[in-house]
Amino acid sequence: MEDSAASKRSVTVADVAKAAKVSKATAARVLGGYGVVSDKIKDQVMAAAAALEYRPNELARSMSTGRSGIIGVVVGDIENAFFSLAVRGISDAARLAGYNVIIANSGEKLDAEKSAVDLLIGKRVDGLIVTPARCDGMDHLHHVRRAGVPLVLFDRSIPELGVDAVTGDDRDAAITATRYMVDRGHRHLAYISAMDDEDGGLIDTGRISNSAVRERVEGFVSVLKEAGLPNPLCSVRFGATDQQQTDAVVRRLLSEASPPTALLASDSLVGLRIFRSLQSLGLSIPSDVSMISFLDADWTSVTVPPITVIDQRVYDMGKLAGERLVARIERTPLAVERLRVGTSLVVRGSVAAPGR
Amino acid sequence: MEDSAASKRSVTVADVAKAAKVSKATAARVLGGYGVVSDKIKDQVMAAAAALEYRPNELARSMSTGRSGIIGVVVGDIENAFFSLAVRGISDAARLAGYNVIIANSGEKLDAEKSAVDLLIGKRVDGLIVTPARCDGMDHLHHVRRAGVPLVLFDRSIPELGVDAVTGDDRDAAITATRYMVDRGHRHLAYISAMDDEDGGLIDTGRISNSAVRERVEGFVSVLKEAGLPNPLCSVRFGATDQQQTDAVVRRLLSEASPPTALLASDSLVGLRIFRSLQSLGLSIPSDVSMISFLDADWTSVTVPPITVIDQRVYDMGKLAGERLVARIERTPLAVERLRVGTSLVVRGSVAAPGR
DNA sequence: ATATGTTGTGAGACCGGTCTCTTTATACAG
DNA sequence: CTGTATAAAGAGACCGGTCTCACAACATAT
Incomplete structure (x- = not known):
């Protein structure tokens, strides 16, 4: 019984x-x-x-000791290879230091992010790693600080917040990739991102609420300006959130007066969608259109041609963020800083001189 | 101050x-x-x-109420698209029911799985979803049951345990895929998995400790037997754990007296590795070798040729597992059962008649 | 008028650990 | 043989909630 x-x-x-x-x-x-x-x-x-x-009963133990041994992580979308790799890095660093990881998805939406943060604070996590959906609207992150919970930002930084951030070297990466394409003779380039298209045309790069995207766009634009190419801001397009939207963005772009001959994709998901769009339009890479994608995702090496990518070392970024947070939790005296993880251009076969 | x-x-x-x-x-x-x-x-x-x-303070709240509002998930490897998609499904189902998810990686190792389970039980999760690395050695899962924590198995089932399991229809999927290749004229087929190669040759399918793999192999073998093809068990190969190992497995396989003309990959990671192996050996798909992979991963649709796959509806599997666990937690009276999620063959271009 | 019921508030036990403080037992020095 | 230091074990407060129970105030029934 x-x-x-x-x-x-x-x-x-x-x-x-x-x-x-x-x-x-x-x-x-x-x-x-x-x-x-x-x-x-x-x-x-x-x-x-x-x-x-x-x-x-770890719950009871946490209650009296005041530490839970849990690190909270708020990511945009676990399904995205970028984040799952990062989570792996974070987890490895955490486990090594005796912490466990609890993950929450924000879907890149600010209010979902807010409630996720609140929830994790409620669970009394020892520290928090957040990929802020927007770099404005950060009241909830201020709350975190006021609650005395260590915080590390991931992939995007918010200098006004005064907390550590681990990011890629986005501006530099964009510059390298853009210059690579310009050097090969491209005069019409476009940058395509999955960010929500806020207000149709882009007027001011400073207004992009995601710092990673902003810096990449700034890098992209700076190279175009430096090369004396016209209207660099018009070549930046947002809203490639799914295949259909991406098809529309690509089609619109290519039907312009002087269509781009080279595309830069903001992440591997966008890159994959662009690849499919071009394929479905019957355009071949790189003879008709060249492209470079951020993130060395697995698919990029098995396409024909294989895709030239910017390798972001995401695992290292995650690991670094995890280690930094652990150091904060354990009150290691460190200056607040932004840690940039270097990127490298992996040249494969998706860029050629523009055929005309 | x-x-x-x-x-x-x-x-x-x-x-x-x-x-x-x-x-x-x-x-x-x-x-x-x-x-x-x-x-x-x-x-x-x-x-x-x-x-x-x-x-x-959710900790304190959990302590007095006895419920934590957390569902624990132990997966083989979050980085694997199979699991990250499943986790997404589980998370969605959990969130809808007011639960949160905490994830632990087992790396498909039994002792890591054990300690992960222990840890989650310690955190007083309300329920547990586990992808058991092995279907033998399940003491820790018995402990879970004895502790009164609802448990749902994912992807693999252990009938002796008497708990719910959500799996794909693995035998059926393998039969469909194998028959598809046999019908196109293939007489020499091989099944390749990433499972640890336990004892060199495979003698008895019943001894495969992972039920999903076992059922797939059984399905695979049954079709070969039915078609009167010799030595079906010898065509089953394990150990494709990384690119190098996979290269070795494929090379060994193709250098046999009567090499296989069609390969069946146990998951999308193995599939990708096999694709690369064949590429590096200078073999073309499907004219030299045909292949089918489990899981409709994103890379499979953009290769040349695109890969014919078995779509497993992993998101649905995860969602179903989450819903089932929630039902158990909330004491909905239900018979213990094994839920099979149907699969379908997505025909693309990686299978052709064997060239001779 | 008293009995009975209803509603809102307060007091305090409890969950299962940690940890401080106190008590008891043993060792060794003077 | 007493005094003090030291080690080991016990008693009980505490963490921050939940929740039972007691009780007060007021409304309604008899």
Whole structure:
């Protein structure tokens, strides 16, 4: 009867103590591994604990110690290879330091991000890694700081917040990639991102709310300006959020008066969509259109032609963020800083001189 | 001073109660949203809570209620698209029911899985979804049941355990795919998996410790037998754990007396590796070798040729597992069962008649 | 008028650990 | 043989919520 039925209540230190005929305090000492206990009693308690199949209640433990041993991570979308790789890096760093990771998805929406942060704070995580959907609207992140919970930003930085951030070297990466294409003779280039298309045309790069995208666009634009090419801002397009939208963006772009001959994709998902768009339009890469994508995703190496990409070392970024957060949690004295992880251009076969 | 310094202790119900000049019990009632309180007092308390920026301590709440609102998920490898998609499905189902998800990686190793399960039980998760690395050695899963924590297995089932499992229809999928290739004239086929190569040759399919792989192999073998093809078991190869290993497996396979003309990949990672192996050996698909891969991963549609795959509807599997677990947690009376999610063959271009 | 019911609030036990403080037992010095 | 230091074990407060129970105030029934 009592064997098959779901055991009503779990075994506690008190139960173990009673079975071992010692006080609760003593049992707690050996079970919790603190204080001093004689070997004889220690064995007694351990035996009793094993017999009763005692498992400590981490919740209760967290409550009295004040630390949960959990790191909260808020990402845009776990399904995106960028984030799952980053999470892997974070997890590895966390586990190494004895922490566990709890993940929440924001879907890149500000209010979802807010409630995710609130929830994790409620769970009393020891620290938080957040990929802020927007770099304005950061009240909730201020709350985090005021609550005394260490915070590290990931992929995007918000200098006004005064917290650590781990990002790629986005401006530099964009410059390298853009220059690579310009050097090969391209005069009409376009940058395509999945960010929500806020207000039709882009007027001012400073108004892009995602710092990673902003810096990439700035890098892209700076190279075009430097090369004396016209209307650089008009070549920046947002809204490639799914295949259909991307098809529309690409089609519109290519039907312009002087269509771009080279495309720069803001992430590997956008890159894949662009690849498909071009394919479905019957355009071949790189003879008709050249392209470079951010992130060395697995698909980029097996297409024909393989795609030239900007390798972001996302795993390292995640690991670094995790390590930094652990250092903060453990009160290592460190200056607040922005850590940039270098990128590199992996040249494959998707860029050629523009055919005309 | 006290503004910038990390606020020493968080605001509790008692603090709010004092500020609102009511008892702790009353404040708790309005903050916790239970019991009956007059509107006047309710407003008082809410005002005080807002002023003090009160955030409930979910840890403490969990401790007294006995429920944490967390679902634990133990997966083989989050980086694998199969699992990240599944996690997405689980998360969506969980969030809809008011639960959150905490993820742990087992790396497909039994002892890592054990400690992950222990840890999650310690955190007092309300339920557990586990992708068991092996279908033998399941003491820790028995512990879960004995601890009274609802458990749902994912992707693999262990009938002896008597718990729900959500899996794909692996045998059927393998049969469909294998038959598809046999029907196109292939007489020498091979099945390649990333599972650890336990004891060189495979003697008995019943001894494969991963039920998903076992059923696929069984399906694969049954079709070969049915078609009167020799030595079906010898055509099953394990150990394609990374690119190098896969290269070795493929090379060995193709240098045999009667090399296979068609390959079946156990998952999309193995599929990708096989694709690369064939590419590096200078073999073209499908004229030299045909292949089918499990899982409709994004890369499979952009290769040349695009890969014919078995679509597993992993998101649905995850969602179903999440819903099932929630039902168990909430004590919905349901028979223990194995839920199979149907698969379908997505025909693309990687299978042709064997060239001779 | 008293009995009965309803509603809102307060007091305090409880969850399962940690940890401080106190008490008891043993060792060693004077 | 007493005094003091030291080690080991016990008693109980505490973390921050929930929740039961007691009780007060007021409304309605008899």
